[in-house]
Amino acid sequence: MEVLISSKFTIVDDNYETRTIKLGNDDPNEVEEVGESATRECKSYVFHSAENKLIRFIDTPGMGDTNGLEQDVKNFENILWYISYHKYLNGICILLKPNNSRLNVIFKFCIQELLSHLHKDAKDNIVFCFTNARETNYRPGNTKLLLEKQLEDLKRQSRTDVEINVVKNTMYCFDNESFRFLAAIKNDIQFTESEERNFAESWKKSVDESLRLIEYLLKRRPHKIKDTLSLNNARNIVIFLSKPLAEIGQLIQMNINLIRQKQGEIDSSSKTIKELQDRLYILQIDLEPVKLGYPRTVCTNNSCVELKQIERTNSIKTDYVKHCCPHCFLRFSKSNVVNNKTLRFCSAIKFSGNCKVCGCHWKKHMHITYENKHVSHIIKDENVESQISENMSDQEIKKAIVKEYQKMRDQLQKEQQKINEISLKFAQFLRQNAIAAFNDAYADYLDHFIEEEKVKKSADPSYDESILEGLKTTRDSYMKQVEVIKKAIENNDPSRPPIKPEQIAKLEQQLYNLPLNGLTLKKLKYEAERSQTDIFRYTENHYMP
Template identity: 35%
Template sequence: MDSNITNEINILLLGETGVGKTTFINAFANYLNNDSLEQAVNSKLLCLIPTQFVVTDVDYQVRQVSFGGDNNENFDSPGQSTTQQCRAYCFTYDDKNTDHKILVRLIDTPGVGDTRGTDQDKHNLDHVLQFISQYEVLHLICILMKPDEKRLTNSFEYCLKQLLSYLDKDATNNMVFVFTNTRPTFYKPRNTPALLKQVLDQLEKQTSGARILLDRHTMYCVDNDSFQYLIAVKNGINFEADWLANYELSWQRSVDECKRLLNYVTVGQSRKPLQPHRIQNTVSINETRRLILALSKPLLNITEDIVNYLAELDQLKADITECQDDIDNILTNLRHLDLQKSSFWSRLFKGKNNTVREREELVKLLSNKTDGKKSKESSLVYIDNLIQMLRQEEDTIMRSMAKFALFLKRNAITVWNDSCDEHIRKQRTIIKTSNKSTETIRDELKKWTAIRERYSFEQSVLEKATAMGENEGIDISVEHVAKLIPVLYELKYTGDEIREQHRQCMAHNDQQIKYELVQVIEPNESR
């Protein structure tokens, strides 16, 4: 890196598939390094990332233009996110406002709304979080959008809420909206801000104050067409002469907006630099969400087992209580309970050396033929103590789930994407009316049904746990969340099972989002 660099700016780019993030990255670097289109035509281009598009030349011939080459980009699958994995692209910028040489790091991400489904979106966003965790801060979280969405479609709402569900509330201070391709809307957003405000106002009410402002400081308008025009000209493609003036204006407008965006970070609204967002806050939010969902089924299964165990113990107590004091009657009534093969003992004490002694102790108590009355009393006391300990563990598990969920509600912009169910329903409708084979339709509907069932289960878990936490007035911090896990692991009867179930779930998740960590890429200069 250049030793003269005095500052770094990390910018995370998020957006719906097809909104133009990849093109924006190249355009952004070249806008900041070339004040005019004429200067850019006579200079070498900064190629941070490959670009491919189609244009029609002056002779109405369709020409395909490619700029760079990289297997991280997928140009051959319509509807799928073109960017296949996260990657950071860096370039330097001489900031005349501060007289500093700044390293700008643009973090490209896979798009949201991938046609492969909500599972792919989750996979992509988990991948984003793991990638950005290598940095300490983000200065800007840029959500790229089209300027003229006609109505609040489910796709629009789903993509926006899916992005916001992964962010910490503090990140709202660093969120901005960049509208691409704004030349047709006179370099201003048209319908999109009004639709955007509907969703953001709704979120603010649901989350008790997660406010995302929409004003001149948080909205920026650029146009990718002038950059594509530049690439086409560099590749020898001719256009009508009177087009040049339009693209010169487009270039100048985009230069001004990109500089204004960086000034928002370096100078701020009141001549104070914008405070960066600490990435660990957002990472903690999503680790907690993963933890809740990873533990939800194991913990619910364990609490269900506890209920069954308690029923068996209650029945055991009733059998003992009904016995006469002589030991022969006790053993006669308990003979059918074969304690060492009971589902209760085999499941609860599986692999636990310390509890083997407890099981043997109860068997010993029940087999004491010298004093039937004492054997009966001791056995009942032992079972009462066991019931009490199991109920305490059940309470600890449920309270932990409540604390996890409440932490999410108080710190995440939104706990879950409530438009996901409608998004899934519409995807199923599209599949049913498609021209695909009957077998393919059946398989795809089965996949989306499984996704809907899992989503409904996860939402139910989060809603119930959050309600429990609110009713009990629980307060919890990031540090408290981290301390809860070892407490669950150390539970005497269920801790080992919780640990193993958690390990298996997290190992599966980690396998799903494994990726190659790409080193910072310096821009290549290209004609």
């Protein structure tokens, strides 16, 4: 028997003996162990049909893989990389079992992941294929209801107008039993007449459904793969920047606070300028990211962190000293790492949701790939130095210096505004282009750093609340504007034209050009992004009749 797609399966013969049937060449891609999802990497099967037309099936790794979520994340990367070799997709087939009572968290995660990776123009190319459909009489079974509910939930959560239809045109039912039957006959396995009738029926149904599927897909407008790829590239920029942007947000508030303290000190001092001369400088903090040997899951609960004073300043930093999973295998490279459900799958987290090591809830944990060293610098403002040489009274000089420092505070404030402005454009971009919206990682990280400040406040009676308040203001004004954006998108407000993927790289560059924080931000993003890229193989089989 000639087959394009090699396969291997077991069948129980009429003597109840288990026989292994092998078709085609051995394929290292198909894993044989029972219960393992079969395909590990993408592979194409090309059928040369009439009029020189090619039909290319791309077989992808399964989602909800038995190898866990980190494998799923890797699989998505593999699929995106693989399809980048092609220009169009006519159809995106999501294969489901018709009677899946185990549609659970993982199913939800997979559908959401899939739809958040696809450009929304791909929605009309999505179809659902139900396999093993004989047991449900070639109907979608109760999976259909669950699927509809999932899509409904997703639509509500992401507040989009993108609808994926679950109707006859987008649902197809198959069974591969008849194929197995043919292969078995060729291997001299006997079947009864009624079994043969069943298989014949199954064959006919599956062939009819295949034709209906191909006819439907041919009528679809092909999805431009470029759109999905540029969406994903832009999405990666946004995701890798989310934590660094929030880190800079916290840093800006700390630095504003240091300037404010110095202004107060000079303003209220009864000393002469000469006596103050050595104390007129200000300290500013900078972040230096340090790569970790391995990704690490740490606990952020206040009972599990240590607060340390940053050298030469009275500012405090948070050290995550509880390394609950010091060598974490979870792959987060492309997703948000606080408040992320994927953390539940870290080996440190028990089934109950609490940590084996520290006992805290998984939500208190965070997955990190780098740490920040806080370094303090003395800033000597030239304008301040020149004020001193002017022929003015000490009081006047003090006033002039305070004013000079105010400029620096305003500059920091201005950079924070710019960061919020650009983050907002990122949020708008993701909402307008993907089928399912993403978590807002920037907002999540701002929340995280607000919590950090609250812990500092409760531990330190002399804590200066202005840092916490400043960070809250940053978050609140961002969230308010996000709401405005959401409404504008819902109402198709023409004053908010869609942001194109090409714009994202330009906005990223604008961030790096910020005079005070641009360079640090660039270093943080580089560190956040650095992760091993997997090398995949491109394989394709051709079949010519």
